[in-house]
Amino acid sequence: MRRVCVFCGSSFGADPIFRRSARAVGALLAQRGFDLVYGGGNIGLMGEIANAVLEHHGHVIGVIPRALADRELAHLSLQDLRIVDSMHERKALMADLADAFVALPGGLGTLEEFCEILTWAQLGIHTKPCGLLNVRAYYAPLIEFLDEAVAARFLTREHRDMVFVEEDPEALLRRFGAYRAPKTGKWLDGNQT
Numbered sequence: 001m002r003r004v005c006v007f008c009g010s011s012f013g014a015d016p017i018f019r020r021s022a023r024a025v026g027a028l029l030a031q032r033g034f035d036l037v038y039g040g041g042n043i044g045l046m047g048e049i050a051n052a053v054l055e056h057h058g059h060v061i062g063v064i065p066r067a068l069a070d071r072e073l074a075h076l077s078l079q080d081l082r083i084v085d086s087m088h089e090r091k092a093l094m095a096d097l098a099d100a101f102v103a104l105p106g107g108l109g110t111l112e113e114f115c116e117i118l119t120w121a122q123l124g125i126h127t128k129p130c131g132l133l134n135v136r137a138y139y140a141p142l143i144e145f146l147d148e149a150v151a152a153r154f155l156t157r158e159h160r161d162m163v164f165v166e167e168d169p170e171a172l173l174r175r176f177g178a179y180r181a182p183k184t185g186k187w188l189d190g191n192q193t
Contacts, residue, residue: 001176003061004029005037005098007113008045009106010073018105019048021135025104025169026052032173033058037098039090040064040082042075045104050075061097063090091116100176101130102169105138122159127181131164131172139165158182 012019026049029036036053039046040062053060054077061080068074069083084090095117103114118130132139143165149155162182166172 001034001099003035003037003098003100004173004176005094005101005117006049006104007101007106007110007117008038008049008104009110010039010041010044010046011107012044012048013105015136017136018045018138021133021169022048022104023052025049025102025133026058027056028169028173029053030056030058034173035059035061037061037063037094039094040075040078041068041073042077043073045106047075049104050078054078063093063097065090095120095126098128100128100179102133102172103131103139104133105135111142118163121162121181124181129164129176129179129181130162131166131176133169133172134165134167 006025008022022045026036030053036050036058038050041047041064050060050062060078061082062075062078063082063084064074065087066083066085074081082093084093091113101114101117103110120126121128121130146155146160146163150157150160164172164175166175
């Protein structure tokens, strides 16, 4: 594992712990020698994590759609800023570049990006680990939804267990290091629907 993709908010959120967590994750990635792959922005938690990696002499790859870069949201201090034409291209390139995926607190964009990359793992499109950094129990409702989806038989336990959940970024990275993707097959058989 060389590169970790982080999805996170383009705002700071209401609790200062979100900002501190983004900085802590950035510092940890740099100290452990991991490159950061992220959405290329200079605002909110996105800017915080990138700045923390840079301050600790790490390498950052930002991927941003031209429309957002043109609004002066691009982080122009990155060693590697890639400007693409669409959000779809952004997500595909980030997925190709990264060896693992983490969602920090964020809004709809963060949730959408994480859910899409997790769906790709479920389908066997990639075999990379995916995790939620559950800062201040931010993702508790999503975790509850995933467990309910298993109980309602819309999601298998094996696929639910592909989502690592930790409050501590070091614990999350350790779990990533031991990850072995499940074999993909049928999601649910005809008797389960």
